[in-house]
Amino acid sequence: xxxxxxxxxxxxxxxxxxxxxxxxxxxxxxxxxxxxxxxxxxxxxxxxxxxxxxxxxxxxxxxxxxxxxxxxxxxxxxxxxxxxxxxxxxx
Numbered sequence: 001x002x003x004x005x006x007x008x009x010x011x012x013x014x015x016x017x018x019x020x021x022x023x024x025x026x027x028x029x030x031x032x033x034x035x036x037x038x039x040x041x042x043x044x045x046x047x048x049x050x051x052x053x054x055x056x057x058x059x060x061x062x063x064x065x066x067x068x069x070x071x072x073x074x075x076x077x078x079x080x081x082x083x084x085x086x087x088x089x090x091x
Contacts, residue, residue: 005029053078 004012011027018025028034050063055078062070 051081053082055079055082 007029008027011029015025015027028037045062047064047066048062049065052061052063054060058073058075058078060072060074060077060081062072064070
């Protein structure tokens with residue numbers, strides 16, 4: 001029997017945690033369903049008109065063209081969307 005991939009294991013853990021909260025989830029790790037989800041995410045991100053990065057709390061808030069806000073909790077995303085600090089006078 002083949003070992004589950006790390007991605008499948010992580011997705012399974014999330015689904016299990018949501019089930020404990022009585023909120024069922026679905027997991028997609030490959031194939032057409034993953035391609036569909038990624039395409040939908042790209043379209044959704046394209047509606048962003050402002051980004052608020054809060055590295056201290058591990059959160060990014062996206063403000064969409066329709067005025068809605070989406071909050072994403074992530075330890076690394078706030079750092080990915082924030083330009084690095086520059087101590088030079090030219091920056």
